[in-house]
Every structure is written in structure tokens, then in C-alpha cells.
Amino acid sequence: MAIERMDNVGIVVDDLAAAVAFFTDLGMELEGEAQIEGDCADRMVGLEGVRSAIAMMRTPDGHGKLELTQFHAPAAITAGPTDPPPNTLGLHRVMFAVDDIDDTLTRLRPHGAELLGEVAQYEDIYRLCNLRGPSGIIVALAERID
Incomplete structure (x- = not known):
């Protein structure tokens, strides 16, 4: 199985x-x-x-x-800090591959999205960032550099 x-x-x-x-x-x-x-x-x-x-x-x-x-x-409960930091144990982040990080951030900011750090470049492969979305969810974005 x-x-x-x-x-x-x-x-x-x-x-x-x-x-x-x-x-x-x-x-x-x-x-x-x-x-x-x-x-x-x-x-x-x-x-x-x-x-x-x-x-x-x-x-x-x-x-x-x-x-x-x-x-x-029953009503949802908060088990820990309202906006836990990225190094908190447990499942808390979802990552998406996007074609344009800057455009994606522009579209998400009106929904309250805030960068946790900054857009960083990993070698000559990816541009990456973490942002906080609705209900404190950490959403990571990855843009492949061609």
C-alpha cells in the first residue's frame, strides 16, 4: 500500500x-x-x-x-503567539512558485500582506521571500531566475 x-x-x-x-x-x-x-x-x-x-x-x-x-x-483558538516567528515548531508556512515576486507582492499588499524580511536572492537561481498573510499565515514565494 x-x-x-x-x-x-x-x-x-x-x-x-x-x-x-x-x-x-x-x-x-x-x-x-x-x-x-x-x-x-x-x-x-x-x-x-x-x-x-x-x-x-x-x-x-x-x-x-x-x-x-x-x-x-466551537470557536477557533490560538495556541501560541498570534503571529509566531518563522522558527516556531510545527506546520506554519506554505510556499508557492511565482513568475514575478514583485508583481505578486503588489497584488497581495492590499490584503494586508507584509514582508517578514526582504526579498533575497539565492545564488543565481531564486529570488525568495516570506510574508505574513491572512490569519497570520506565513506564505513564502519563490521566483526562479532564468
């Missing part, structure tokens, strides 16, 4: 519409939205009374997906 593929990465957000707008302007496509609740959701998540809204976003090539989830009940 083997893994067939990685299906998606789930991210809990505090404002689903804002997160969808951010990732849409990044270049992802909204695949669908749904309201999730009931016994199956409670059993899967391990909480009682789950009511949430999800939005499934996919990359233009169709291979990468993010499942953005806003919990209405």
Missing part, C-alpha cells in the same frame, strides 16, 4: 472571505465552498458541535490545494 498523492493542506482562518480573496489574488482558483457540520464532522475532528465553512483553493496546475476553514463552533 502506498500514498497516492497529497490531497490538500488545511489552514484554519478567522476570516474566510479575506483568506479566499488573498489566495485568489495570489493566483489560486476557488474550487468550491461548503458548510460542514454534523456527526461525521464531529467524529472526524474530535470535537462536538462542529459548524464550519470551508473553501477549497487549487493552484492553476491543479496539483496543489489548500482547504481554508473558518470554525463557527
Whole structure:
């Protein structure tokens, strides 16, 4: 038995519409939205009374997906600092390959995106940066230098 593929990465957000707008302007496509609740959701998540809204976003090539989830009940909690630094243990960053970092940053700044450092160049291969997006998510961008 083997893994067939990685299906998606789930991210809990505090404002689903804002997160969808951010990732849409990044270049992802909204695949669908749904309201999730009931016994199956409670059993899967391990909480009682789950009511949430999800939005499934996919990359233009169709291979990468993010499942953005806003919990209405029980309310989402913050486990640590509101905006944890990049060296915090655990899953906290998603990286995207982009064709133009500067243009991408220009599109994302109106959504509150802020660089954590600066755009840096790795040898003659990549321009790279980390930025903070909706709900404190760290989003990394990589532009290949040709």
C-alpha cells in the first residue's frame, strides 16, 4: 500500500472571505465552498458541535490545494503567539512558485500582506521571500531566475 498523492493542506482562518480573496489574488482558483457540520464532522475532528465553512483553493496546475476553514463552533483558538516567528515548531508556512515576486507582492499588499524580511536572492537561481498573510499565515514565494 502506498500514498497516492497529497490531497490538500488545511489552514484554519478567522476570516474566510479575506483568506479566499488573498489566495485568489495570489493566483489560486476557488474550487468550491461548503458548510460542514454534523456527526461525521464531529467524529472526524474530535470535537462536538462542529459548524464550519470551508473553501477549497487549487493552484492553476491543479496539483496543489489548500482547504481554508473558518470554525463557527466551537470557536477557533490560538495556541501560541498570534503571529509566531518563522522558527516556531510545527506546520506554519506554505510556499508557492511565482513568475514575478514583485508583481505578486503588489497584488497581495492590499490584503494586508507584509514582508517578514526582504526579498533575497539565492545564488543565481531564486529570488525568495516570506510574508505574513491572512490569519497570520506565513506564505513564502519563490521566483526562479532564468
